[in-house]
Amino acid sequence: MRYGDHDVLRGVSFSARRGEVLALLGPNGAGKTTTIEILEGFRTRSGGRVEVLGVDPAHAGEGWRARIGIVLQSWRDHGRWRVRELLAHLGSYYARPWDASELVAAVGLADQADHRVRTLSGGQRRRLDVAIGMVGRPELLFLDEPTTGFDPEARREFHDLVLGLSRADGTTIMLTTHDLAEAEKLADRIVILNDGRIVADGTAAELAERIAGEDEVRWTLDGRRHVRTTRDSTRFVRELFEEHGDAVEALAVRPSSLEDTYLSLVRGAEEAVR
Numbered sequence: 232m233r234y235g236d237h238d239v240l241r242g243v244s245f246s247a248r249r250g251e252v253l254a255l256l257g258p259n260g261a262g263k264t265t266t267i268e269i270l271e272g273f274r275t276r277s278g279g280r281v282e283v284l285g286v287d288p289a290h291a292g293e294g295w296r297a298r299i300g301i302v303l304q305s306w307r308d309h310g311r312w313r314v315r316e317l318l319a320h321l322g323s324y325y326a327r328p329w330d331a332s333e334l335v336a337a338v339g340l341a342d343q344a345d346h347r348v349r350t351l352s353g354g355q356r357r358r359l360d361v362a363i364g365m366v367g368r369p370e371l372l373f374l375d376e377p378t379t380g381f382d383p384e385a386r387r388e389f390h391d392l393v394l395g396l397s398r399a400d401g402t403t404i405m406l407t408t409h410d411l412a413e414a415e416k417l418a419d420r421i422v423i424l425n426d427g428r429i430v431a432d433g434t435a436a437e438l439a440e441r442i443a444g445e446d447e448v449r450w451t452l453d454g455r456r457h458v459r460t461t462r463d464s465t466r467f468v469r470e471l472f473e474e475h476g477d478a479v480e481a482l483a484v485r486p487s488s489l490e491d492t493y494l495s496l497v498r499g500a501e502e503a504v505r
C-alpha cells in the first residue's frame with residue numbers, strides 16, 4: 232500500500248486458516264487498519280495479491296460480502312433505533328441471521344434490548360457494533376480494536392464470545408488490538424506489524440520462544456529487596472537457596488510475558504532500520 236510516494240505496507244504476506252483467530256498487533260500507525268481495510272475491500276491496494284474466502288476483495292460482489300462481518304474502529308449511528316429492533320432489521324438482510332434476542336444476550340446487552348441506541352454508553356455501543364458485525368453469522372469476522380472502551384467484565388464476556396464463535400461455530404476471526412493480554416488469550420496466531428512490515432508471525436508461545444525471554448526474580452534478604460533478570464530462573468533460584476537458605480524471603484518469579492516479547496521485537500525492528 233502506497234500513499235503518494237510513501238509506502239505504508241511493504242511485503243506484508245500472511246494467511247489465516249479457516250476457524251482460526253488471528254490477531255494483528257503493532258504500534259500506532261503500523262498499518263493494522265490499512266491491512267484489515269484492504270482485506271475487507273474498503274481500500275484498494277496499490278499492489279500485491281489478496282484473497283479472502285477465495286475472492287479478491289477489490290472485485291468481490293454481494294455474495295462475498297454476505298459471508299463477511301465487519302466491525303469498524305468508529306461506529307455508525309442509528310440513534311433512534313432500539314437495540315433489538317435494529318439487530319432484527321439488519322439480520323433480515325441475511326440468509327441465516329442470529330436471533331436478535333439471542334444476539335443481544337450474547338453481547339451482554341439484554342438489559343438494554345429495548346433502549347434506544349442513542350442512550351447507550353460508549354462501551355455498550357461498542358458491544359452493539361460487535362453484534363452488528365456478527366448478525367449475519369459471517370464465516371469471517373473482522374474486528375478492528377473491538378474492546379476499546381470495554382470495562383473489565385465486558386472485556387471478559389467479549390473474549391468468551393469470540394472464543395465461542397471460533398470454537399463452536401468455526402468462524403474465522405481477524406482482529407486488531409493494542410491489548411497484548413487479549414491477543415495472547417484469544418489468538419491462535421499473532422502477526423506483529425511495525426512500520427508497515429511484519430516483524431513476527433506465530434503463536435504466542437512461538438513468539439515468546441523466538442525471543443528467549445528473561446524471567447524476573449524478586450526476593451528479600453535481610454530486609455533488603457532484590458531484583459534480577461535471568462534466562463534460567465530455576466537454576467538461579469536453586470543457587471540463591473544454596474547460598475542463603477531460609478534467609479531468602481518473599482520470593483517471586485515472573486516469566487517473560489508476551490509484552491516483553493512484543494516490545495523487544497518492535498524495538499529490535501526500529502534499531503535495525505536506524
Ligand SMILES: Nc1ncnc2c1ncn2[C@@H]1O[C@H](COP(=O)(O)OP(=O)(O)OP(=O)(O)O)[C@@H](O)[C@H]1O
Pocket residue numbers: 234239257258259260261262263264265266
Ligand atoms: N488515506 C491515507 N493517506 C495517507 N496516509 C495514510 C492514509 N491512511 C493511513 N495512512 C498512513 O498509513 C500508516 C498506517 O496507518 P494505519 O491506520 O493502518 O495504522 P494502525 O496500525 O491501524 O494504527 P492505530 O493503531 O493508530 O490505529 C500511517 O502512517 C498513516 O498515517
